[in-house]
Amino acid sequence: MRHEIVLSPEAVDDLRNSSAHLGSAVRDAMETHLRHQPTRVSKSRIKRLSGLSRPQYRLRVGDVRVFYDVAEGTVEVLGIVLKPAVEAWLRKAGET
Numbered sequence: 446m447r448h449e450i451v452l453s454p455e456a457v458d459d460l461r462n463s464s465a466h467l468g469s470a471v472r473d474a475m476e477t478h479l480r481h482q483p484t485r486v487s488k489s490r491i492k493r494l495s496g497l498s499r500p501q502y503r504l505r506v507g508d509v510r511v512f513y514d515v516a517e518g519t520v521e522v523l524g525i526v527l528k529p530a531v532e533a534w535l536r537k538a539g540e541t
Contacts, residue, residue: 448515450479452522455538456511459525467509471525474506479513479520499523499540512538 452460460468478491483502486493492503500512500523510531513522526534 448480448483448518448520450475450520456522456525471506471509474504478504483515483520497539
């Protein structure tokens with residue numbers, strides 16, 4: 446099943462503020478991993494987050510983490526965060 450990928454305004458800003466190389470890598474990874482099997486958990490790439498109702502999943506792209514939810518054929522990207530800022534971002538944006 447092909448999922449539509451929708452970026453939140455914050456995720457759009459995060460992508461715009463990243464370097465061209467990093468932004469390209471993130472876009473490629475989202476297309477590769479989130480378009481067809483966004484809930485397929487793997488050891489290192491996709492992780493289902495526990496203890497949170499939102500975001501549901503995390504995609505790892507090098508030192509960047511892409512946080513997203515999946516619902517009825519749509520992947521909503523909530524944030525694109527550098528690894529050192531993940532804890533602060535989850536405290537601010539995560540919902541339990």
